[in-house]
Amino acid sequence: MVCTEPLGKSAVYLLISKGNNSHYNQGVEFKMNTAGFDVFFLTMGAAMVLAMHAGFAFLEAGTVRKKNQVNALVRVITDFGLSTVAYFFIGFAVAYGINFFAPVSQLNSIGGISNGYEMVHFFFLLTFAAAIPAIISGGITERVRFWPNAMATVVLVALIYPFYEGMIWNGNFGYQAWLEANFGAAFHDFAGSVVVHAMGGCLALGAVVMLGARKGRYGRDGRVQAILPSNIPFLALGSWILCVGWFGFNVMSAGNVEGVSGLVAINSLLAMVGGLLAALVAGKNDPGFVHNGALAGLVAICAGSDIVHPIGALVIGVVAGAGFVMGFEFIQNKLKVDDVLGVVPLHGGAGAWGGVAAGVFGSTALGGAGGVTFMAQLVGTLTGVAIALAAGFVVYGVIKKVVGIRLSEEDEYMGADLAIHNISANPEQDMVNH
Known part of the structure; x- marks a missing residue:
């Protein structure tokens, strides 16, 4: 199979040779619209990142005590459902000015792109x-x-997150143009160290402070009381699922087949390894630090x-881990x-470090592009961190x-399992024990 011209937005020409047989030497030429390739490419990326939510769920289920495992699993999948509705009706429009209130014939070609x-x-x-x-x-x-x-x-997925997302990835409010005019370049966040992770981690700080510590976490004398995780294999499984899905998160952030880069894949691999080591x-x-260290990278x-x-x-991964x-x-x-x-520290701290580190290690002086x-x-x-910190305390407050x-x-x-869901992680076993 030979590609007779580079991948482009219009079409790809493929010439299929049938070997040396004289009956087939003329070959067969096909013309394909690259929009179809891009749709398939991005669908696979979306599916990989969707799978990461299973990683979030098992990482949490393995870290919490047994009596809260069901709640952790239910909240993660329910939050995904709520996020879908909030982002579909409000958030996507806030970030990119695109809504889906149109007939299917128009939806198929929004922005002039087919499929x-x-x-x-x-x-x-x-x-x-x-x-x-x-x-x-x-x-x-x-x-x-x-x-x-x-x-x-x-609230966060409909308004807060897409507000900053649109500033960075869609140039809303002239923010990127202002940065370029004043500091020589726009803010570069290819796959969301700051837009997603620092934002999520810093929002979490307000939520955690507003909630207060778990009962028994800190003694009256201020000493830290150990609360052990329930299931290290679940924790490890969650980390592995996240690690695998992350290559969809990063590599497929290119958005189309033409823009995909092997550099993103090898950099993700080395940062992950640096973080875990x-x-x-x-x-x-x-083991908790090891498996989360990979994620920090x-x-x-x-x-x-x-x-x-x-x-x-x-190096970025080592510092993050x-x-x-x-x-x-x-x-x-x-x-x-x-x-x-x-x-x-995992998302907020490592995400902020990644945003700044791109400005250091991305320079040509250090071999960057x-x-x-x-x-x-x-x-x-700092802008993303400030927005997230303020929003976290305000929304949860x-x-x-x-x-x-x-x-x-x-x-x-x-x-939370019995208090909210009326069932434990091992209901049959619990019935036998009682």
Whole structure:
């Protein structure tokens, strides 16, 4: 099979040779619209990122106590459903000015691209948007009320996240033009170190602070009381699912077949490995740190995965993995903030580091592709962090004041599984035991 001209937006010509047989030497020529390739490409990417939500669910289910496993699983999948509706009717339009209130004949060619490309583009970007409540879920788990949390999910995915998303990925409000005029380049965030992860992690900080620590987490003398995870294999499974899906998250952020780059794949791989090895050493072989360290590396490389040198990606991952371990211990032990899965350092800290690091390791001086400046990356990152911190405290603070966001002490002691869902993770076994 020979491609007779480069992939383009219009068409691809394929010449299929049938070998040396004289009956087939003329070949057969086909003309294909590349929009179909792009739709298929992005659908596969969306499916991979959708699978990452199973990773979020099992990572959380393995980290929480047994009495809260069902609640963790239900909240993650329910948040995805709520996010879909919120982003479909409001969020996508806020970010990109596109809505789907039109006949199918028009939906199939929104933006002048055939085959319904913008509809699958929505699906792909939705999976990013839905990562926001999935990230927050890990911080607030084991003591949050179900429906107040659902209210927060709708607000964040419909309004807060797409507000910043549109600024960065659609140039809304002239923000990117302003950065370029003042700092020599626009803010570069290829796959969402800041747009998705720092945003989710910093939003989670407000939620966790508004909720307060789990009962028994900190003693009256201020000492940290260990609350052990329920299932290390589940935790590990969640991390592995996330790691695999992340290659759809990063590589397919190109948006089309023509823009896909092997550089993004190898950079994601090396950052992941750097993160897990650094966390292995810094975390003294702790399995929770190791499996989350891999994720910290992947979070950090999202922004510059298409422009940094692979060795730079490895360094970015190492810093992210070690930083996660130190950040987790600082927040839990020094600040006494009960962030159960460590989402603030994992997504907020590593995401912010990734945004800034793209401005360092993406420079041509360090073997990168260029097109970025340190100041543009710093200002763009700080803007996202500031919006998320403010929104997290405001949204969860208002919900706390109006309807309350925390389970009663009795329900928390019983566990969210029985208190909210009336069933445990192992109901048949529990019946036998009783």
